[in-house]
Structures are given as structure tokens and as C-alpha cells.
Amino acid sequence: MEMSSNNLSPTEFPVLHKSFSLNIKGNKTDIVICKYNDSFMVMATQIGCMGTILHARKEESVSTDPTFHVAVIFGKRDEPFLVACARQLIEHISSYGSTRPLVLSLGLKDHSPGTMKEIIYAVMENRLW
Amino acid sequence: MASKELEENLSELQIGGNGEKKPVENDMPEGEVKVSCFTEDLQDVTLHFQIVKFSKQIYAWIGCNSAKLGHLYAAATTRPNNNVSVTSLLGGTSDNTGSSIARRIVLKTGLNVVVACNIPKDSPMLEATAERKLIERLASLRYFSPKEKHRN
Numbered sequence: 318m319e320m321s322s323n324n325l326s327p328t329e330f331p332v333l334h335k336s337f338s339l340n341i342k343g344n345k346t347d348i349v350i351c352k353y354n355d356s357f358m359v360m361a362t363q364i365g366c367m368g369t370i371l372h373a374r375k376e377e378s379v380s381t382d383p384t385f386h387v388a389v390i391f392g393k394r395d396e397p398f399l400v401a402c403a404r405q406l407i408e409h410i411s412s413y414g415s416t417r418p419l420v421l422s423l424g425l426k427d428h429s430p431g432t433m434k435e436i437i438y439a440v441m442e443n444r445l446w
Numbered sequence: 447m448a449s450k451e452l453e454e455n456l457s458e459l460q461i462g463g464n465g466e467k468k469p470v471e472n473d474m475p476e477g478e479v480k481v482s483c484f485t486e487d488l489q490d491v492t493l494h495f496q497i498v499k500f501s502k503q504i505y506a507w508i509g510c511n512s513a514k515l516g517h518l519y520a521a522a523t524t525r526p527n528n529n530v531s532v533t534s535l536l537g538g539t540s541d542n543t544g545s546s547i548a549r550r551i552v553l554k555t556g557l558n559v560v561v562a563c564n565i566p567k568d569s570p571m572l573e574a575t576a577e578r579k580l581i582e583r584l585a586s587l588r589y590f591s592p593k594e595k596h597r598n
Binding site: 329330331332334336338347349351353354355356358360362364365366367370372390391420424 | 481501502503509520533535536
């Protein structure tokens with residue numbers, strides 16, 4: 318796994334973003350992470366487009382542990398690992414104290430758990446939350 | 447479902463289906479992603495723009511005074527006849543600002559786009575300005591060629 322071109326946007330622009338590229342199982346994967354006021358956007362692509370788009374949010378109630386709601390809003394609805402990826406990231410965001418929802422787009426050549434893990438690790442290492 | 451049809455049609459476009467003209471792409475190696483951010487200060491509002499270019503798609507965010515994500519829309523030319531289709535992905539309905547912006551971007555540029563927009567409803571002048579600025583920037587970044595745009 319190799320990383321290249323890590324960029325942080327200037328602080329004047331209200332939206333912080335980070336874009337970088339890495340190699341996962343021989344596939345060049347471009348990842349862009351954006352931080353908006355009310356949500357996070359993570360885009361990971363190997364196919365030149367956004368691919369499947371998921372929305373994940375935290376639902377918090379007073380007395381119980383938080384629960385998370387993950388939905389595919391565009392694209393493949395039959396790939397459970399995409400949903401699992403979003404679920405893992407929203408939980409990670411929540412563990413860092415943020416209640417913002419996540420919009421995750423995954424345009425991948427393969428949907429194996431190994432690829433998902435690499436993407437998740439890369440996003441966690443470069444998180445903006 | 448309509449969204450599934452849209453997705454299938456989009457994936458056919460990517461493979462390069464019937465020899466139709468595709469929008470001109472930058473001379474970048476496949477998979478190169480570029481992020482451009484800029485701000486336009488108008489008299490009473492500040493518009494922020496963020497454009498993320500993928501090799502086969504563009505993601506654009508338009509912020510009106512704030513950095514909220516806003517409503518999310520996807521638009522592209524679809525079969526038959528390359529008519530433009532737009533769908534709301536997050537929040538909003540078909541008559542909201544962002545959806546018409548997305549639709550017109552595809553009409554003018556032929557690009558496959560996902561647009562996030564938090565411009566308030568019922569602000570046609572602001573909407574028109576935002577759309578114009580965005581398309582000007584897309585043209586200046588050479589993300590599409592005005593001569594080769596799709597015709598309906």
C-alpha cells in the first residue's frame with residue numbers, strides 16, 4: 318500500500334478537504350475526504366466515478382447506546398460490504414465525539430473485505446474528525 | 447426502480463456504449479482526482495464552490511453563505527435519445543434549486559454529475575448566478591468542451 322499527494326485545503330475556504338491516492342491490491346484508489354458544517358463526505362474510487370453512494374447517520378437516544386442507520390442512496394444495494402464499510406466509519410466518527418452524518422461514495426473494482434479494510438484504515442488515518 | 451435504471455444507464459455510458467460523443471476529458475491519467483475550491487462574493491451573499499473531478503464524473507458542491515452539505519442530486523444523460531435525468535439522493539425534491547442546477551449542467555456540458563447544493567428555495571437569481579459561475583469554472587478548467595456538448 319503506498320500513499321501519494323496528500324493535500325490539505327487552505328483554511329480560508331470553509332470546507333476542509335483532504336485528497337490522496339493509494340494502491341489497494343494493484344488498483345489505484347483515489348480518496349477524497351471533505352468536512353462540511355453538518356456532515357462528512359468520503360469518496361473512494363477505483364473506477365473513475367463515485368460509484369455507490371451511502372448515507373450513514375447516528376441516532377442517539379438518552380438512555381440507550383447510540384444506534385446507527387446506514388442506507389444506500391445510489392447504486393449497488395446488494396453489496397453488504399459497502400454497507401459494512403459505511404457502518405464502521407460512522408461508528409468511528411461517533412467514537413471521536415461527532416454526531417455528524419456521513420456520505421460515503423465507493424466506486425470499487427472489487428468488493429472484498431480486504432479492500433474494504435484497506436479503505437477504512439486509509440480513511441481513519443486521514444480522518445478530518 | 448428509476449434509480450436502478452439510471453445506474454444501469456450510467457454504467458453503460460462508462461463502457462462507451464453506442465459510439466455516442468462523450469464529453470471531452472482532461473489530459474489526465476485515468477483515476478486522477480482533482481479538487482478545486484473557490485469563492486464568489488456577491489453583494490449580499492457569498493457563494494462557495496467545490497468541484498471534484500473524477501475521470502468519468504464530476505462532483506460539485508455549492509454553498510450559500512454556509513458550509514452545510516445541503517441536498518444531494520445526481521444527473522446524467524440517459525437512454526434513449528440522451529435525455530437528461532436527474533434524481534434527488536439526499537433531502538430535497540424534484541423542484542428544489544439543486545436539481546435544476548444539476549440538470550442544466552448536464553444539458554450544457556454533457557458531463558455526468560453529482561451536485562450538492564444548499565441554496566435556499568425561491569431564489570432564482572442566486573440559482574442562475576451560481577450555475578453560471580460553476581459552468582464558467584468547469585469550462586475554464588477544461589472539464590468539458592462547449593463545442594462537443596450533448597444535444598437532446
